[in-house]
Amino acid sequence: MDNLITPTVATALQFLLNAAAFIAAAIAMEFVAMFTHKHIMHKYGWCLHYDHHNTSGHRLQKNDLYAIFFAGLSFVLIFFGLRNGWAPMASAGFGVGLYGIGYFTFHDIMYHGRIRRLKFKPKNRYLRRILNAHRVHHATVTQKGALSFHFLWAPKKYSSENQPEVDAQLKEIREMQMMLKKQRAEKGHG
Incomplete structure (x- = not known):
């Protein structure tokens, strides 16, 4: 003992x-x-x-x-x-x-x-969710304004059930990024 x-x-x-x-x-x-x-x-x-x-x-x-x-x-x-x-x-x-x-x-x-x-081409819901989150992140090509900084986890808002919202967010980000690039080009910064 x-x-x-x-x-x-x-x-x-x-x-x-x-x-x-x-x-x-x-x-x-x-x-x-x-x-x-x-x-x-x-x-x-x-x-x-x-x-x-x-x-x-x-x-x-x-x-x-x-x-x-x-x-x-x-x-x-x-x-x-x-x-x-x-x-x-x-x-x-x-x-x-x-x-x-x-x-x-x-x-x-x-x-x-x-x-x-x-x-x-992911078929798994989890992998599609991460893919959507990363697509949203990479829609931003400037230092500021990026969303979704995770790598192997993503919030449920990026799930395929919310695909229309994700696509709308992607469109909005891309439009904003194009406007920022145009403004920078006009100022002679890019």
Whole structure:
């Protein structure tokens, strides 16, 4: 009775702690990415994010530096977690990496078609909702006025049941963006 935590219980607790760190990091990354997208990429970091909204046709974009930063974060967590025997830290790094895989798969491959041979037409309601939200976001080609900063989650207002409202919002944003571009051209800024 002296020691209530047997090796089996300790192993199970360690597994649960690692699993919780993995899942929490993967979920938290959506909020970190949304915050970064809204408050850094569309503000101070627009110089790197600009080419993502105004496609240059190049295979690599300055915007890819953000993905490299988050991949580096995942690597550092995994490396130091494994090196120092901090399994929850390594697990969190793998969770960040899992989010990165999801981001790359949906955002870069499925939405932006950066691997040209892979074409994707989502039939799943969840994926169509994310696609609609991202379409609304990318209708804005200027630094300001963008909506929907999420990557792997989207509010229900972007669901296919609300397609007429989403299409109307897209039309309104595109018209506003064309007007802004025209004004900038008239002032000699673009």
